[in-house]
Amino acid sequence: MNVVQFLVGMLTMSSVVAISTYWATGSIWKALGWTIISLIVLQVAYLLYxxxxxYRPGADAAEDDPPETVIWLGHGVDICL
Structure with missing residues (x-):
């Protein structure tokens, strides 16, 4: 995921939480508190992802069999490692 996309999504989500909490409670402090809590939950979930x-199991399998590397020396001469 692109960092810019993540930041735009985080800003949009926090704005929706802040506005909806303010409309539901009428308190700026509750809206701010719930917004901070939702941002913390989002950061923890992103870190876990x-x-x-x-560290998923597929990452180890990808390292076991590396692809063949070909070095091009020019003039039609290739070396396979």
């Missing part, structure tokens, strides 16, 4: 993506 990144950790899952890095």
């Amino acid at each position: 990144i950790l899952w993506a890095v």
Whole structure:
């Protein structure tokens, strides 16, 4: 996921939470509190997703069989490693 997309989504989500909480309660302090809580939950979930993506079982299998590397030396001569 692109960082800009994540930031736009986080800003949109926090705005929706803040506005809806303010309309429901009429309190700016409750809206601010719920917005901060939702941002913390979003950050924790994003961190867990990144950790899952890095350490999932498929990541080990990808390292076991690296693709063949071909070095092009020019003039039609290739070396396979």
